[in-house]
Amino acid sequence: MFWLDEFGAEADNVEIAYTLTNSSWLNRIEAQFTALRYFALDGTDHASHEEQGSTIRRYITWRNRHADNVRLRQTVTRAKVA
DSSP states (O other): OHHHHHHTTTTTTOOOOOOOTTOGGGSHHHHHHHHHIIIIITTOOOSSHHHHHHHHHHHHHHHHHOTTOHHHHHHHHHHHHO
């Protein structure tokens, strides 16, 4: 594949997995974005992009330290099933 060779994905042991446009539930990262939206963005009205970015960075730091959090796991699991 030209694209894989051109950008070195093959050399970096990266495999491109194409999914259907209407099947985001097949993409494992989508569940993580659901949790991000639920825990960090729902019900907020940030005054600037910098403020929103700071909230997202704080969430990612929290998420990485609390990967075994029950509410986080439940949210991600529900998103995977939906």
